[in-house]
Each structure stands twice: as structure tokens, then as C-alpha cells.
Amino acid sequence: MTSTPPSLEEIAAAGNRRLRDADRLKKSGDELKELVLAALRDGAHRPTEVAKASGWTGAHVRKMARDNGIEPDERYRERAERLKKAQEPSDG
Template sequence: MTTESPTLEEIAAAGTRRQKDAERLKHSSEALKGLVLAALRDGEHRPTDVTKASGWTAAHVRKMARDAGIESDERYRERAERLRKTSDRPASSAEKSA
């Protein structure tokens, strides 16, 4: 079974398709980013639900939000600070023996 080498025209056509796909991806990503940021600003949906619906990671959505000037909810910051303080404290003797 022999396979023919691709022609330059086939390679050029594939390159054109790839470029069009990249442009479509860029436009759809920009549209999705706009929707995600609008939803985060509106506050109607929980950020975790917006993130899940977008298909992006939480870290990516957080970075986009911060870059757009959207800060985290004050309650979240307080909770994160409490958790940091709890994890920074040394373990008690009861916790060490467990």
C-alpha cells in the first residue's frame, strides 16, 4: 500500500483552514470573555457557576477578572484570610499524635 505525498496545494489549503480556525477561536474567546466578565460584574450568578459554564479554569477566570478590575467578594477574602491564619498556626500535640 503506497501513500502519495501531499501536494503543495493541499498543504496551502490546510494552512488556510488553520488560519481561519485560529481567527474563529480568537473571536469566540473574546466573546466568551466579555460574557464571563459581564456576569461577574452583574453578580447574578456565583463566580464558580460562571467559571464552570465557561469551560475555563478558575485561575484563568480569576486572572481575567483581576485584569479587568473586578475584585473578589469581600466575604471570600475574609474567609481566605481566616484559612491562611489557621494553616499557619503550629499543630497542637493532639494533632501531632493523630
């Protein structure tokens, strides 16, 4: 069976679809980011719930939050510090 090579028009159309889809992906990503940041600022949902609902990792959501001036809740900060201290090797 012989296959015909794609035409330049087919290649151009695929290229245009890729650009259009990239633009739509960027727009939807920007919209999701704004929703996530708004939810974190509001505090109605736990950050882990927001991350899970968004489909992004917790680390990515935390980085976005810190980059946008949203600091962790003091309870989380205190818990993280306790866990860190508990994991430190003891002198002895």
C-alpha cells in the first residue's frame, strides 16, 4: 500500500490548529490559575483540596501562591516546622 505525502495545505492547517490550541490552553490555564489563587486567598477550601481539584500538584499550587504573595496559614507553617524538627537527626 502506498501512502501519499501530506500536502503543504494539510501541514499548514495542522500548524494553525496547534497555534489555536496553544492559545486556548494558555487562556484556560490562566483562568484556572486565577480561580486557584482566588480560592486560596478566600480560604474557604483547604489548599490540598484546591490543588487536587485543579489537577496541579500541591507543590505547583504552593509555588503559585507564594509567587503571588499568598503566605501559608500559620497552622500549616507551625506544623511544617514541627515535622521538620522531628525529622532532624538528633545529636547523640
